Amino acid sequence: MASQRAGYRAAVLFDLDGTLIDSEPVWAAANGGLMRSRYAEMTDEILQNLSGLDSTLAMRYLHERFGWAGWDLADDVAWVEEQVRQQYAKGVNWLPGARDLLAALRREGLAVGLVTSTYRTLVAYVLAEAGAGCFDVVVCGDDGFAPKPDPAPYLAAMRHLELPASACVAVEDSPRGVASAAAAGCAVVQVRGHRPAPGADRHFAALADVDAVQLRELIGASVH
Structure with missing residues (x-):
């Protein structure tokens, strides 16, 4: 976990994949490539079940679904992440409005956090494009906290910002992420x-x- 600033009175905490960046096609292509090599096909149901999972949990799901008992899970995770890394190295595809919203929140004087299931080696490419100081706290999927939908990642971000849940709003896309943030308060x-x-x-x-x-209206604590 990384934290850069303290002293804010309110914060907006963002998920990454599917919320700020259009990375789901990248992950789908990487996982799909591995599946095709083993004569399996990606479906909408599988994509939905993978949404919001970190790399290890996603691969464990695929191993259990297709009975890949003879394959090494860690090796498969590394292979998929390398495919994603190669795409991120070419550039990150920010979703429309993402960069403008981050800048607007900074002008409003709000803390901005990133709470993602993606591992830090890949998040580094996003942080490099976002620029120094874009996020005041960054919690990644390999930081040692229980994964979403557990509230632990959001609770960790709030602790580092020294803010209560009433002073924070989360922006998420997946049901797992929504459940995590809501459980954190x-x-x-x-x-x-x-x-x-x-x-x-x-x-x-x-x-x-x-x-x-709209985000400030949802924050229970005064930011004035």
Whole structure:
């Protein structure tokens, strides 16, 4: 986990994959490539079940689903992550509105955090493009906390910012992420998905529909 600043009175905590960056096609292609090499096909159901999982849990799901008992799970995780790394090295595809919203929150004087299931070696490519100081705290999937939907990653981010849940709003796309943030006590904005997941306070079709004013309205603590 990385933390850069303290002293804020409120924060917006973002998920990464599918929330700030359009990385799901990259992961789908990487996992799909491994599956095709073993005569399995990616489906919408599998994609949905993989959403919000870290690399190890996602691969464990695939191993159990297809009975890959003779294959090494850690080697498969490393292979998929290398395919993703190669794509990230070419550039990260930010979702529409993501960079503008991050900048607007900074102008509003709010802390901005990243709480992701992605491992830190891959998150580093996003941080490099986002620029120094974009995020005040970064919690990654390999930081040793219980994974989403457990509240542990969000609780860790709030501890490092020294903020209560009433002063934080989370922005998530997956039901697992929404459940994690809600269990931590945050107000939760869900972007994407056909309908809001349990625990979401607001739902928007796309991140581009969300602005800093809407996020501040959901924060229980005064930021003045």
